[in-house]
Amino acid sequence: MSEWVLQADSLSKRFGRKWALRDCTVSIPQGKVVALVGPNGAGKSTLLRLAAGLSQPTSGTIEVLGHDPHKSNEDLLRRIGYLDQERPLYRGFRVRELFRFGADANPGWDMQAAHLYVDQLGISLNDRVNSLSGGQQAQVALTMCLAKKPELLILDEPAAALDPVAREDLLRLLMRQVSDNGSSVILSTHALSDVESICDYLVILSHSRIALCDDVDFIVESHRFLSDPTSSNSRLPDGTTIMDTRISGRGVTHLVKMDLPIVDDSWQISEPTLDEIILAYLRQGVRNGLLDHVETPVNTRVLP
Amino acid sequence: MEDKRPSIYFRLDSRSGVAPYRQLVDQVRHAVKLGQLRGGDQLPSVRDVVTQVTINPNTVHRAYRELEHLGIAEGRLGLGTFITHDVDSLSRESDHDVVEESLKQWIKLARRSGLDEDQMLTLLRQFLHHNEQVRS
Numbered sequence: 001m002s003e004w005v006l007q008a009d010s011l012s013k014r015f016g017r018k019w020a021l022r023d024c025t026v027s028i029p030q031g032k033v034v035a036l037v038g039p040n041g042a043g044k045s046t047l048l049r050l051a052a053g054l055s056q057p058t059s060g061t062i063e064v065l066g067h068d069p070h071k072s073n074e075d076l077l078r079r080i081g082y083l084d085q086e087r088p089l090y091r092g093f094r095v096r097e098l099f100r101f102g103a104d105a106n107p108g109w110d111m112q113a114a115h116l117y118v119d120q121l122g123i124s125l126n127d128r129v130n131s132l133s134g135g136q137q138a139q140v141a142l143t144m145c146l147a148k149k150p151e152l153l154i155l156d157e158p159a160a161a162l163d164p165v166a167r168e169d170l171l172r173l174l175m176r177q178v179s180d181n182g183s184s185v186i187l188s189t190h191a192l193s194d195v196e197s198i199c200d201y202l203v204i205l206s207h208s209r210i211a212l213c214d215d216v217d218f219i220v221e222s223h224r225f226l227s228d229p230t231s232s233n234s235r236l237p238d239g240t241t242i243m244d245t246r247i248s249g250r251g252v253t254h255l256v257k258m259d260l261p262i263v264d265d266s267w268q269i270s271e272p273t274l275d276e277i278i279l280a281y282l283r284q285g286v287r288n289g290l291l292d293h294v295e296t297p298v299n300t301r302v303l304p
Numbered sequence: 305m306e307d308k309r310p311s312i313y314f315r316l317d318s319r320s321g322v323a324p325y326r327q328l329v330d331q332v333r334h335a336v337k338l339g340q341l342r343g344g345d346q347l348p349s350v351r352d353v354v355t356q357v358t359i360n361p362n363t364v365h366r367a368y369r370e371l372e373h374l375g376i377a378e379g380r381l382g383l384g385t386f387i388t389h390d391v392d393s394l395s396r397e398s399d400h401d402v403v404e405e406s407l408k409q410w411i412k413l414a415r416r417s418g419l420d421e422d423q424m425l426t427l428l429r430q431f432l433h434h435n436e437q438v439r440s
Contacts, residue, residue, distance in 0.1 A: 031362070032362075172355065193318040197318050197324055197357075197358055198359065220323065269429070269430060271429070
């Protein structure tokens with residue numbers, strides 16, 4: 001058994017002349033709940049579709065649970081549960097019929113669990129999909145994924161556009177699955193509060209590239225705000241890299257990534273929250289993206 | 305399903321900026337200090353916590369491990385996690401009182417010399433973060 005649920009090496013995907021994903025190298029350990037964060041168009045869905053074997057890399061490689069998901073046999077696909085952003089369901093079906101379909105398509109289908117899930121969510125087996133609210137449809141779609149009892153769940157914005165209660169119910173259902181089955185989860189989201197409460201691993205995508213990928217705890221431990229109220233420091237402490245800078249009046253505050261403990265006491269040091277770190281990386285991505293565009297237009301075109 | 309009342313009901317404040325595992329640890333410590341949790345009490349199972357609050361089960365495991373490390377709780381194989389009978393580890397609370405008292409004195413002094421709350425917090429944080437180690 002592979003200790004990684006997902007390993008990508010120089011993974012790239014191009015649609016026409018546009019790179020949706022470039023040079024992604026990541027390794028995601030087993031048993032994590034991974035948040036995939038990034039602005040719209042950063043390549044989140046592309047990465048998730050590649051992981052689910054729904055599309056093929058332009059270059060580079062990807063392995064999921066130790067296998068190439070695109071070339072792989074049905075066996076691997078049974079071990080993965082993928083939920084698309086659109087949450088496709090047969091609108092005219094009753095929930096019972098969806099489940100029967102799920103059972104036919106998946107040998108590992110747990111009908112008892114499927115019934116229990118919808119029961120907890122207050123949805124009847126006789127309800128038709130198109131009579132359900134958007135939130136309930138999302139819950140049924142997730143239930144379809146969970147009842148497969150997959151080792152890895154790949155969820156593209158599973159909680160987007162849900163009201164707070166539906167969202168809470170859905171995420172709780174997901175966490176219970178993680179607790180009961182030890183499933184790994186990779187989910188994309190725009191809600192930073194979800195990242196803090198349910199995810200223990202974070203991947204930030206920005207402009208088709210990986211900007212950050214690590215354990216959430218380590219990310220928080222390895223970043224600091226350094227402030228200098230009078231801008232009198234000319235030098236940053238050793239082992240630090242600036243990720244974001246804010247200049248106020250006379251003072252300056254950097255968000256830095258530190259590779260060594262900071263011993264320099266000429267800076268005021270404070271601990272950022274996870275949200276602040278994520279936002280800094282996303283902002284930095286926006287700036288670099290603009291620079292890329294202006295300074296190196298040649299690099300964006302690559303030989304076929 | 306048997307409906308047992310949990311020994312503690314956890315809360316998560318996603319805006320506090322405090323790591324969720326730390327919030328669970330603090331809530332247990334607080335409950336022990338107030339006597340809401342006593343030696344021998346069973347902490348809710350990881351599954352129950354996941355049902356109480358939307359939280360990653362790994363985070364709950366981590367909080368429970370931290371409580372074990374602090375000597376506040378102990379894992380019993382196949383049974384769950386329980387508050388320790390050993391009161392010794394908790395008698396450190398008396399040290400807490402000393403620390404609290406000297407902190408109060410310090411705050412008085414700081415106020416007198418014109419520091420406001422934010423400045424005090426900044427100072428405190430600044431000193432807390434010196435000598436800090438990064439995980440290698």
